[in-house]
Amino acid sequence: MGRGINPDWQWTINRLQRMGVKGMDTVLAKMLLQSVIYHLWRERNARRHHHTWATTDQLRRVIDKAIRNRIVSLRYKFDHKYGGLLQRWFEITL
Known part of the structure; x- marks a missing residue:
């Protein structure tokens, strides 16, 4: 998986599709995308409804832990x- 960051969702989806359907990096990339979307949505709801927010580092750790737990x-x-x-x-x- 590349270390580059690109905020374009279409680029991200195209990149995942080009990775194919097999291989550990593909599985991890798809797990990571799902987890990022889920946790960003939760963060958005927390900010909107509870007026609390997490730092970028806190979100990174939560996502990392979620991926580890899933694996x-x-x-x-x-x-x-x-x-x-x-x-x-x-x-x-x-």
Whole structure:
């Protein structure tokens, strides 16, 4: 997964489609996109309805934790083709 940031949603969707449907990086990219959208929506609602907000770093940590929890909940055996998802997540995020 690239480190570049592009705020254009269409570019992001096109990039995900070009990645294909297989591979750990594709799975992680799709999980990350889903988690970012979900947590940004929650943050938007918190700001609008509760007048509270999180910092960018707090959101990053919440999203990272959500991805880790999701990967662990899948319970893939290490010999499964996606068995190294958590290890790959650590490689690309540290």
